[in-house]
Amino acid sequence: MRRPNNQSSGSGKAAAATVPTPCCSKVGLKRGPWTPEEDEILSSYVAREGEGRWRTLPKRAKLMRCGKSCRLRWMNYLRPSIKHGQITSDEEDLILRLHRLLGNRWSLIAGRIPGRTDNEIKNYWNTHLSKKLISQGIDPRTHKPLESSNPNHNKQPATLVSHISPNPKPSPSPNNMPPPTEANHVHNNYDHNDYLADANLEHEGYNRENVGIDNSVDDVFNSFLDSLMNEDMFMEQEQQHQHQSETSSGNNDNNTNEADPASGCGIGSIWSASLSPVVSLDGDIDTHFMDLSGK
DNA sequence: AATTATTACAACCGCACCAAT
DNA sequence: AATTGGTGCGGTTGTAATAAT
Structure with missing residues (x-):
């Protein structure tokens, strides 16, 4: 569905290689968004047989998906322990702090936020939190002030390039600052200067x-x-x-x-x-x- | 109302690691 | 020691939804 007529990998690297990608390049395998029927098949199969052996799972479960895709769907969406819905202000705050400590170790961060997946946190970071930090003059990668951490601080982090347009829409709030929401309340006890100071301290050598x-x-x-x-x-x-x-x-x-x-x-x-x-x-x-x- | 731009997020990719053989 | 299969990870991309024009 995403790249319906493209049997090679999206980046083209695998297509150029003589060795095919293990599971995703097979002709006839479905790609793109999962249907509720597929979800049901996968869920009931995993409930019955347990997790693991993902590569052979599609055949056993009669799913026209590669094992990797099945695993990802299960891990990121279908697992019963997954918490769906908005990231709370507490979770957001925790993500910020953990990221400051751990960097882009999404799985480590996710492991400490019950019910949230690395993919979800990564997406939330890229779409919300990194922009929020940038708007506050903080480099989301280093958590340092943009001015001191990077002379070319107008450049976006590599992972953001595809997400931030050259001419982003202005935020509805003044100065691109988010409105004083409940989420921001978390940071009220821990103001911007504190944040910058801490970022300097920690990332100097961390x-x-x-x-x-x-x-x-x-x-x-x-x-x-x-x-x-x-x-x-x-x-x-x-x-x-x-x-x-x-x-x-x-x-x-x-x-x-x-x-x-x-x-x-x-x-x-x-x-x-x-x-x-x-x-x-x-x-x-x-x-x-x-x-x-x-x- | 139609078109265009932007955002959010699910899904995919390549690579790395580890254990078993 | 080398190979293979399974899995996990972080980065990237495609698309649907939404907002702006």
């Missing part, structure tokens, strides 16, 4: 490889964010923690000490204690996630 974040850190991060998702529990813990902090100590600007590791209830402490020796982001990250959780 890079997963050179910083040395490994799976163990990732696990810590994962559990930390899992905890965030369990908002009720977290809020309760946080309130306790706040109370303890207020009663046990005075003004504490050092965020690394915000949570008492021994108490076991300061989630931020897990993060800061585990990451600070490696990343030296201790209090910064800690504070931001506290911001988020404290909404």
Whole structure:
């Protein structure tokens, strides 16, 4: 449907190669949008037989699709755990923060936002959030101010080129700023200057490889964010923690000490204690996630 | 009302990685 | 050690829907 008469791959690279693409170049396979009937076939098949062995699935399920397409459809749309509908302001905020930490690791980001897929988040980023950051003078790739991060800051990120027209329509809001929606409220506690400062701090040296974040850190991060998702529990813990902090100590600007590791209830402490020796982001990250959780 | 421009998102692509053989 | 199959990932593209002219 998309490229109905084109049996070669869209980019043409595979077509030029002598080795055909494994599954998508076969004649007779359907492409393009899935019909409800196809969805039903795939859903019921996976429910019956389970996920996996995608390459042979179409034949077994009698679908005229390549295995890759089946997998993608299942993973991005049909899985029961997928949350359909608008991305909430909380989710948006989390995406922004995670992207600042992780970059374009969509699957990692998606793994920390229940019910959302990497594809959905990637699309949302490209169509909404990156533009929003640009309109605020922030480079969406580096999260630094456009002026300092890139002298040619008018250039769009590579992934945006196809999405942003040379003459974009002006936003209905003044100065291309989004209206003060609920979504923006998230950032009110964490204003633009803070954001820029943090972006400078973190992206000066942040890079997963050179910083040395490994799976163990990732696990810590994962559990930390899992905890965030369990908002009720977290809020309760946080309130306790706040109370303890207020009663046990005075003004504490050092965020690394915000949570008492021994108490076991300061989630931020897990993060800061585990990451600070490696990343030296201790209090910064800690504070931001506290911001988020404290909404 | 018709046409054109833009946006949003589903889907596809190539490549990389890993495990099994 | 090399090959193969399965899977996952990030980037890109096509198209339907919507807005603007």
